[in-house]
Amino acid sequence: MRRSLATRLFRNLFAVSLVTALLSIGAIEVFYEDMEDTILSLELTEEQAYFRKHIQGNSVQQWDTARLKAIFLPAGAPEDALPDYLKGKPAPYSGELELTEATYLVLVEPVDNPPGHLYLSQDISIMEGQELLSQLTVLGVLLGMALIGFVLSRLSARRLVHPLRKLTQQIQATEPAKTMRRLETEYQDTEFADIAGAFNRFLDALEAFVDREKSFVKLASHELRTPLAVMSGALEIIEKRNALSEADQRTLARIRRAANDMQADVNVLLKLARGHVDSDEPEPVSLARITRDTMADLENSQSDQPDRLRFDAAGDQTLMTDPPLLRMLIRNLLQNALKHTRGPVDIELLADGLRITDYGRGLPRDVSERLENNISRRERRMQESNFGLLLVQLICERQDWQLDIVGSGPGGTTMDVHFGADQLTPARK
Structure with missing residues (x-):
């Protein structure tokens, strides 16, 4: 099944713009996630260094802020003082825990003096909400870019194909005739101007060829009819002499009939050669x-x-x-x-x-x-x-x-x- 060139151009341009948008959004998303993880890791590392300095004695110690919880658990102490989501975590440990009520970024590190483990958990639920909002924003940007790519692809395809359609319509409108209309060659694109010029040169050569054929037919008409006229005249002279036997007269009649048929055939051939209805x-x-x-x-x-x-x-x-x-x-x-x-x-x-x-x-x-x-x-x-x-x-x-x-x-x-x-x-x- 044949497809329109405009449709193919539109699909290709739209596909390129859509892939470009997806790659761009994907790169931004990966960069954003990496930046978020790096910031949180650095922040927790700094917090850990701070709380290491404030550990006093070999006892369970806890520090709480609005979004951060720090717990020092001495070596050998039970985990009863730890929240459920921190229990059983090895040391060292670093990861993100998604719970029903909140999302935490957890860091567990061993401590040498006094011996034990330092647990840090930061509530990043607000940041996760912001991440979802940012993802929705990115999706909206992607849809907007896709819509813009759709419109621009459609307009670009029409603009690129318009001169080709114009050229095609002019070629289709060219009817066989003695003098055929030439195509316009005023195109901004060199390729279309070259095609129109080549087609015009083809029409020039075709008209010249037809003119030569018509001249040949005219000359052939004269060259064929002249000897036939001489033959017919000679037959009339022989018939007027009335000096032939009955057998010769029958033979002469056959010659007369053949000459007349030949004259008619020449006329038919010339009509066919001219190619027009008389x-x-x-x-x-x-x-x-x-x-x-x-x-x-x-x-x-x-x-x-x-x-x-x-x-x-x-x-x-x-x-x-x-x-x-x-x-x-x-x-x-x-x-x-x-x-x-x-x-x-x-x-x-x-x-x-x-x-x-x-x-x-x-x-x-x-x-x-x-x-x-x-x-x-x-x-x-x-x-x-x-x-x-x-x-x-x-x-x-x-x-x-x-x-x-x-x-x-x-x-x-x-x-x-x-x-x-x-x-x-x-x-x-």
């Missing part, structure tokens, strides 16, 4: 008639094709289209089918199109895969190496028809062409 009005074309005519042309032009084309025309449809385009489509499909089998080729009219079936070895695997991929993805990629199938694909794209490979394998190949519903009239009875 302003010619479509004409009503009988699918059955144009199929039969195309079959007859193929059988007359190729002596090895008699009776191999079988046409099942139970009904007929009238298609509004460009006749040369449709004729070229049918002829190339039939030629491709005849090329892949030595047996018959069946042509069948469907309710919305045309089906052509051969019984050969099937299309080559690479050709079949390329056609199926292009058809399923609706891609306009002219990568087909078979010129006839390439023309079929281009014509279907041009006319918005659907080309389907129903099946292709050792048993043969079946291809369907489905025409647009708005281009067909109800089948004739």
